[in-house]
Amino acid sequence: xxxxxxxxxxxxxxxxxxxxxxxxxxxxxxxxxxxxxxxxxxxxxxxxxxxxxxxxxxxxxxxxxxxxxxxxxxxxxxxxxxxxxxxxxxxxxxxxxxxxxxxxxxxxxxxxxxxxxxxxxxxxxxxxxxxxxxxxxxxxxxxxxxxxxxxxxxxxxxxxxxxxxxxxxxxxxxxxxxxxxxxxxxxxxxxxxxxxxxxxxxxxxxxxxxxxxxxxxxxxxxxxxxxxxxxxxxxxxxxxxxxxxxxxxxxxxxxxxxxxxxxxxxxxxxxxxxxxxxxxxxxxxxxxxxxxxxxxxxxxxxxxxxxxxxxxxxxxxxxxxxxxxx
Amino acid sequence: xxxxxxxxxxxxxxxxxxxxxxxxxxxxxxxxxxxxxxxxxxxxxxxxxxxxxxxxxxxxxxxxxxxxxxxxxxxxxxxxxxxxxxxxxxxxxxxxxxxxxxxxxxxxxxxxxxxxxxxxxxxxxxxxxxxxxxxxxxxxxxxxxxxxxxxxxxxxxxxxxxxxxxxxxxxxxxxxxxxxxxxxxxxxxxxxxxxxxxxxxxxxxxxxxxxxxxxxxxxxxxxxxxxxxxxxxxxxxxxxxxxxxxxxxxxxxxxxxxxxxxxxxxxxxxxxxxxxxxxxxxxxxxxxxxxxxxxxxx
Numbered sequence: 001x002x003x004x005x006x007x008x009x010x011x012x013x014x015x016x017x018x019x020x021x022x023x024x025x026x027x028x029x030x031x032x033x034x035x036x037x038x039x040x041x042x043x044x045x046x047x048x049x050x051x052x053x054x055x056x057x058x059x060x061x062x063x064x065x066x067x068x069x070x071x072x073x074x075x076x077x078x079x080x081x082x083x084x085x086x087x088x089x090x091x092x093x094x095x096x097x098x099x100x101x102x103x104x105x106x107x108x109x110x111x112x113x114x115x116x117x118x119x120x121x122x123x124x125x126x127x128x129x130x131x132x133x134x135x136x137x138x139x140x141x142x143x144x145x146x147x148x149x150x151x152x153x154x155x156x157x158x159x160x161x162x163x164x165x166x167x168x169x170x171x172x173x174x175x176x177x178x179x180x181x182x183x184x185x186x187x188x189x190x191x192x193x194x195x196x197x198x199x200x201x202x203x204x205x206x207x208x209x210x211x212x213x214x215x216x217x218x219x220x221x222x223x224x225x226x227x228x229x230x231x232x233x234x235x236x237x238x239x240x241x242x243x244x245x246x247x248x249x250x251x252x253x254x255x256x257x258x259x260x261x262x263x264x265x266x267x268x269x270x271x272x273x274x275x276x277x278x279x280x281x282x283x284x285x286x287x288x289x290x291x292x293x294x295x296x297x298x299x300x301x302x303x304x305x306x307x308x309x310x311x312x313x314x315x316x317x318x319x320x321x322x323x324x325x326x
Numbered sequence: 327x328x329x330x331x332x333x334x335x336x337x338x339x340x341x342x343x344x345x346x347x348x349x350x351x352x353x354x355x356x357x358x359x360x361x362x363x364x365x366x367x368x369x370x371x372x373x374x375x376x377x378x379x380x381x382x383x384x385x386x387x388x389x390x391x392x393x394x395x396x397x398x399x400x401x402x403x404x405x406x407x408x409x410x411x412x413x414x415x416x417x418x419x420x421x422x423x424x425x426x427x428x429x430x431x432x433x434x435x436x437x438x439x440x441x442x443x444x445x446x447x448x449x450x451x452x453x454x455x456x457x458x459x460x461x462x463x464x465x466x467x468x469x470x471x472x473x474x475x476x477x478x479x480x481x482x483x484x485x486x487x488x489x490x491x492x493x494x495x496x497x498x499x500x501x502x503x504x505x506x507x508x509x510x511x512x513x514x515x516x517x518x519x520x521x522x523x524x525x526x527x528x529x530x531x532x533x534x535x536x537x538x539x540x541x542x543x544x545x546x547x548x549x550x551x552x553x554x555x556x557x558x559x560x561x562x563x564x565x566x567x568x569x570x571x572x573x574x575x576x577x578x579x580x581x582x583x584x585x586x587x588x589x590x591x592x593x594x595x596x597x598x599x600x601x602x603x604x605x606x607x608x609x610x611x612x613x614x615x616x617x618x619x620x621x622x623x624x
Contacts, residue, residue, distance in 0.1 A: 161532075161551060161552075163551070163552035163556050163557050163560050164557065164560065164561065165557065165561065165565070165569070167551070167552075168550050168551060168552065168557065168569070168570060169578055170578075171536070171578070171579075171580045172532070172550075172551035172552070173531035173532040173535070173536045173549075173550065173551040173580075174536040174580060176532040176533075176551070177505070177531075177532050177533055177534075177535070177536040177537050178536075178537075180501060180502060180505040180532075180533055180537075181505055181508070181509060181537055184502070184505050184506050184509045185509050185513070200489070200498065200528075200529075201489075201498070201501060201528065201529055201532045201533075201551075204498060204501055204502060205532075208502050208505075220495060221494070221495065221498075222489045222490075222491060222493075222494050222495055222497050222498040222529075223489070223491060227556070228491050230555075230556075230559075231487075231491060232411065232491055233411070241411075242491075245407065245409055245411065245494075246407075246491070246494045246495075247407050247494045247495065248494070248495065252495075253495055256406070256495060256496060258495055258496075258499060304506075305506050305510070308499065308502040308503045308505075308506045309467065309503060309506055309507075311460075311463075311496065311499040311500075311502065311503055312459075312460030312461075312463055312464055312493075312496050312499065312500060312503065313404045313406035313460050313493070313496055314401050314402065314403060314404055314460045314461050314464050315401070315402040315403070315404055316400055316401055316402075317400045320404060322406070322460065322496070323404060323406040323496075324406065
């Protein structure tokens with residue numbers, strides 16, 4: 001039940017009819033190109049109406065769209081990717097994929113949350129909700145990257161950390177806290193990209209970075225809108241209202257200095273042109289990484305520290321500090 | 327113990343206690359307790375040892391030698407998201423200020439505990455459920471910075487429902503901010519101690535709380551990442567009573583010890599002694615002192 005998917009149905013139907021008419025037009029003597037043009041104009045109008053101005057709640061659904069490019073779509077479009085598995089202790093968490101990769105000729109360590117693209121894969125990958133073993137794999141790969149001097153690139157796409165009994169029993173809090181600690185001190189550049197949904201601490205565990213990139217319709221939130229509505233009002237059904245309050249869009253977060261760069265999506269969303277979208281994002285990430293060439297680890301760490309040190313909004317005596325960039 | 331000056335000043339603004347509030351009932355054993363007796367027993371039920379949630383000022387008074395110099399008291403909340411649901415966020419803050427006598431969800435400052443100069447932070451569940459927003463993050467960060475520059479050990483008492491929804495992503499970012507402060511504090515060789523109290527969850531447990539060198543918890547305190555209700559809704563079954571208690575976490579190896587509140591001060595002092603014993607430490611006055619390795623309980 002994704003309203004974006006529902007709305008697309010009408011458009012996809014129209015798209016199919018236009019294609020049919022086009023191929024028919026080529027074969028028959030009567031010219032119907034005027035009709036086709038009218039349909040195309042109608043299509044463009046509806047598309048702009050439906051996708052031109054997305055509300056926060058609509059963006060949440062766009063971010064969760066089943067066809068939206070996932071981490072593996074990004075990794076498979078890299079020059080090379082060799083997956084590394086496991087936390088060396090308990091198991092390999094399929095909700096995290098990570099390993100060595102080549103990005104624009106540069107060796108990196110790439111890590112991301114992986115949700116499923118269908119029901120079967122979603123069950124295997126726990127809908128992209130990471131368990132402590134997954135976060136320990138992340139911390140292990142981050143340490144490895146530091147030891148070898150490889151930059152880290154991450155892809156964030158999760159509703160949140162796994163809230164199950166097993167995850168609590170195996171110290172979910174500690175696993176996330178450890179990731180935050182390792183990323184804060186990692187002596188290599190880190191570029192994080194919010195490719196879909198960034199849900200709470202489970203997302204932040206992969207998103208402490210020197211540059212945070214976000215797709216135009218991705219969302220990144222202190223809690224899922226459903227979770228927020230349940231916490232504040234005891235009613236997860238008011239998620240649409242919560243989404244509007246939470247300021248979870250890329251545009252909001254850029255104003256708060258949490259996100260540095262927004263990558264535009266095609267009208268209708270990233271999944272309308274997955275290969276092109278992934279290519280553009282990887283280009284942005286590669287360019288961001290190149291910006292750190294020649295910088296020492298000490299410099300990078302100092303700037304990273306200051307980046308997070310200043311975040312927040314408070315009153316200090318008579319002075320107001322932080323908040324949105326005017 | 328006479329009320330120290332810092333506390334007397336802070337308390338003078340308290341609303342008068344009504345008659346009805348003179349008595350309270352233990353939620354665990356149902357014993358009716360005279361509040362003054364309960365307070366004298368550090369808010370621990372004299373009959374069944376149930377640990378009541380403690381006000382930050384009472385906690386500080388129960389743990390420090392005498393004085394407490396607050397840091398970050400001038401750091402006060404704003405409303406960066408312009409949040410309003412049933413009530414605007416500033417009105418919620420004002421109501422909690424009235425109710426708790428606190429200006430935010432954590433009180434931070436410098437004190438002596440058993441003669442040790444320490445940095446002390448105490449979260450309070452009675453202010454917005456101890457949730458971490460910009461002010462909580464900034465105060466804890468300033469505390470850790472002060473502790474680092476004076477090479478003091480730091481002890482943080484946690485009580486938190488997680489990140490504060492009304493500050494959105496700026497609240498989530500406090501996990502990153504406090505982590506940054508913790509890394510600098512710990513990597514400089516300082517000792518960090520956390521006491522988890524009921525409840526500690528979400529953004530606080532998944533950041534500075536579980537980054538400490540030694541983690542102590544109070545008996546029966548509820549501690550976890552996801553809240554109990556969230557888990558029950560997810561798995562659609564009731565959780566056992568013991569799940570996510572301090573005792574459960576001790577058994578699973580997540581924390582170092584569970585300590586009765588009435589033994590807590592003595593335990594902290596012993597821990598500070600160990601942390602100081604192995605090396606020469608610089609005191610807050612800049613003088614290098616050698617800490618005896620012998621254990622001196624008092």
